[in-house]
Amino acid sequence: QVQLVESGGGLVQTGGSLRLSCAASGRTFSSSAMGWFRQAPGKEREFVAVISQVGTIKIYADSVKGRFTISRDNDKNTVYLQMNTLKPEDTAVYYCAATHGTVWNIKSGSIDYWGQGTQVTVSS
Numbered sequence: 001q002v003q004l005v006e007s008g009g010g011l012v013q014t015g016g017s018l019r020l021s022c023a024a025s026g027r028t029f030s031s032s033a034m035g036w037f038r039q040a041p042g043k044e045r046e047f048v049a050v051i052s053q054v055g056t057i058k059i060y061a062d063s064v065k066g067r068f069t070i071s072r073d074n075d076k077n078t079v080y081l082q083m084n085t086l087k088p089e090d091t092a093v094y095y096c097a098a099t100h101g102t103v104w105n106i107k108s109g110s111i112d113y114w115g116q117g118t119q120v121t122v123s124s
């Protein structure tokens with residue numbers, strides 16, 4: 001069993017930055033692909049970014065490419081999402097996700113574990 005706890009959300013102005021963290025419990029973090037999804041009010045949950053087990057593969061949604069960076073620290077069992085140049089349309093609840101499979105499992109929404117989510121609000 002893996003538990004995921006997100007932190008770092010908050011209120012920021014357009015153009016600002018936030019860094020989300022997702023701390024994972026359990027011994028399987030380093031063998032898990034990790035990702036971030038988000039869900040805005042009235043919309044479906046959507047893929048944001050994914051990182052492979054050793055961090056060599058990173059895939060981003062087109063809407064965040066060039067602005068967001070996903071990274072991980074396997075010694076700390078933590079995955080991060082650095083969000084720069086934030087826009088009002090980035091406002092959403094951001095969820096951490098983990099899979100014992102590959103980055104393609106994450107990207108397709110085949111998730112083994114979800115976090116509880118953290119709210120990000122970007123004011124215009």
